[in-house]
Amino acid sequence: MNIGFKQVNKHFGEVHANADITLNIQSGHIFGILGENGAGKSTLMKILSGFIQPDTGEILLGGHEVKIESPADAIKFGIGMLHQDPLDFPPMRVIDNFIAGQSGSLMLSQKAAMKDFRELQTQFGFSLDPEAYVDTLTVGERQQLEILRLLWLGAQILILDEPTTGISIQQKEKLFAALRVLAEQGKTIIFVSHKLEDVEILCDKVAILRKGYLVGEVAPPYDIDQLVEMMFGKQITLKDPTPLGQETVVFQLQDIVVEQYPLVIENVTFSLHAGEVIGLAGMEGSGQDMLLRACVGLLRPVSGRVIVNGNDLTGKNYLKFMENGVAFLPASRLEEGLVPGLTLAEHFTLVTDQKEQLFIDKAYFRQKSQQMIDDYRIIGRPETPVESLSGGNQQRAALSMLKDDLSIILLEHPTRGLDIESAIYMWDKLKERCRNGTSIFFISADLDEILRYSDRILVFFSGHVSKPLDAATTSLEQLGQLIGGKGWDRTFSNEESYETSTKP
Numbered sequence: 001m002n003i004g005f006k007q008v009n010k011h012f013g014e015v016h017a018n019a020d021i022t023l024n025i026q027s028g029h030i031f032g033i034l035g036e037n038g039a040g041k042s043t044l045m046k047i048l049s050g051f052i053q054p055d056t057g058e059i060l061l062g063g064h065e066v067k068i069e070s071p072a073d074a075i076k077f078g079i080g081m082l083h084q085d086p087l088d089f090p091p092m093r094v095i096d097n098f099i100a101g102q103s104g105s106l107m108l109s110q111k112a113a114m115k116d117f118r119e120l121q122t123q124f125g126f127s128l129d130p131e132a133y134v135d136t137l138t139v140g141e142r143q144q145l146e147i148l149r150l151l152w153l154g155a156q157i158l159i160l161d162e163p164t165t166g167i168s169i170q171q172k173e174k175l176f177a178a179l180r181v182l183a184e185q186g187k188t189i190i191f192v193s194h195k196l197e198d199v200e201i202l203c204d205k206v207a208i209l210r211k212g213y214l215v216g217e218v219a220p221p222y223d224i225d226q227l228v229e230m231m232f233g234k235q236i237t238l239k240d241p242t243p244l245g246q247e248t249v250v251f252q253l254q255d256i257v258v259e260q261y262p263l264v265i266e267n268v269t270f271s272l273h274a275g276e277v278i279g280l281a282g283m284e285g286s287g288q289d290m291l292l293r294a295c296v297g298l299l300r301p302v303s304g305r306v307i308v309n310g311n312d313l314t315g316k317n318y319l320k321f322m323e324n325g326v327a328f329l330p331a332s333r334l335e336e337g338l339v340p341g342l343t344l345a346e347h348f349t350l351v352t353d354q355k356e357q358l359f360i361d362k363a364y365f366r367q368k369s370q371q372m373i374d375d376y377r378i379i380g381r382p383e384t385p386v387e388s389l390s391g392g393n394q395q396r397a398a399l400s401m402l403k404d405d406l407s408i409i410l411l412e413h414p415t416r417g418l419d420i421e422s423a424i425y426m427w428d429k430l431k432e433r434c435r436n437g438t439s440i441f442f443i444s445a446d447l448d449e450i451l452r453y454s455d456r457i458l459v460f461f462s463g464h465v466s467k468p469l470d471a472a473t474t475s476l477e478q479l480g481q482l483i484g485g486k487g488w489d490r491t492f493s494n495e496e497s498y499e500t501s502t503k504p
Helices: 041-048 071-076 094-099 106-124 139-152 169-184 196-202 224-232 288-294 318-323 333-337 344-351 362-375 391-400 420-435 447-453 476-483
Strands: 003-012 015-025 030-035 056-061 064-066 079-082 157-161 188-193 205-210 213-218 249-260 263-273 277-281 303-308 326-329 408-412 439-443 456-461
Touching: 003 041, 015 041, 015 213, 030 041, 030 169, 030 196, 030 224, 041 079, 041 157, 041 188, 071 079, 079 139, 094 106, 094 139, 106 139, 106 169, 139 157, 139 169, 157 169, 169 188, 169 196, 188 196, 196 224, 205 224, 213 224, 224 420, 249 288, 263 288, 263 439, 277 288, 277 447, 277 476, 288 408, 288 439, 288 456, 318 326, 333 391, 344 362, 362 391, 391 420, 420 439, 420 447, 447 476, 456 476
Parallel strands: 030 188, 030 205, 079 157, 157 188, 277 439, 277 456, 326 408, 408 439
Antiparallel strands: 003 015, 003 056, 056 064, 205 213, 249 263, 249 303
16 A cells, blocks of 8 residues: 655644655555654654644545544554554463454454464464463564564554664564565555664665655665765764773672573673673573673572672662662663653652752753753753653663763663664763773673674573673674574683683
8 A cells, every 4th residue: 555645744842843744655665764863753653653643734545645543543544553662561461462452352353363363473484472471572572473463453554663673683584574575465564763774674765854854765775874964964983982991890790690480590700890891692581681680689689699899789679789889771761761751850850869958949950951951962851751752862861860970880772772873972971981980781682782882792592691702802793693592612612710600
């Protein structure tokens, strides 16, 4: 089904999120939508999928104007959207989520749906257990479930918003294969992304948005430099990061054992130095998130010791870790990192020490929040609710609220959802802290990011943890093989004393 946008406009207060967008997308193709954070990509797709309505303009399907007033309307028109954070029900089973949104009797639908579910996932090479609970799935598996559900509901147009964020290389390959099959079947695929390499591999054509405006459309072969300049209005240059680690040990794990069914991480011994950056690499669900949370008091170790700046904090809660200069920035920004319903100014009020103040000085905190908005280039205002910010701007906001005098920062996917310029800016800010002695522990699904910004790397595979690898001498191919479980015996065959756990 062909899609048309005709002079579509959308404002959020003073922000012109979509400005006179006129665009045509042909069926049977994978069409890319590129743009920096806050360019208006997600806004345009939410208009098409019925989550929000345009201020002015028209939406055309098959050449006919339609009014899409809700996601339910969108499904009736054959439009389904896969959001960056899957919209599912984690406490429920896979098959129950698959049926969600289907009209009619739940029991009758479920009986008929199980057969459809198995047939659909076989078609795309998926291997989800329909009886498993969604909260046990990886992000990639949750995406697979949502694709199957939307197709079962009759979607002929599939919108994917930053779908490769936070998923493994293998999951991305499986996703791309599924999207190519759908395009061959005549379905329309809209692929919203800021990752140029994904667009280059997958998309038949791309449209580029910048600050709410459509600046152009490009067909293959793609010139990456041209796409970058269209996205940002300038060229972006990557700088070579300099190792900033010092001799002082600020953090130690001593024979740590962490358990969270079905994984167990055993006997990890590791030392982190002031100003050092350690990357944790592995497929999602391999245990890196467990270890990171055990390092900050959010998951209690079964045994072993966690020592911060000489203080034994084993078994202490997150508040005690914070008091010792440790901060955690989670991947789930709205669920754990920020408070939906509160404005940026209210967030800065919450994170500021007010022990000496009897009353909240609203004018002061509004001024301070504006200063942080300017400093971190957040597209928003002090009175902007955090949930209305784009994903990248939420990430910038979360980073801006970290205290200055931190000893260690632990981050899950720090550049998740960020465009190239924003990712570089984020790491510039983190490296500034490293120069002042702050250490960084971070998880990323982007192997290039792991290799570029880490001083040392820990690789995770099915709960096993490698010895520290020197990032400067580790290749992308070697890292990819280790993440997939290959080459462990060859790489770690030397049994001399080293700081890690057992081999797989």
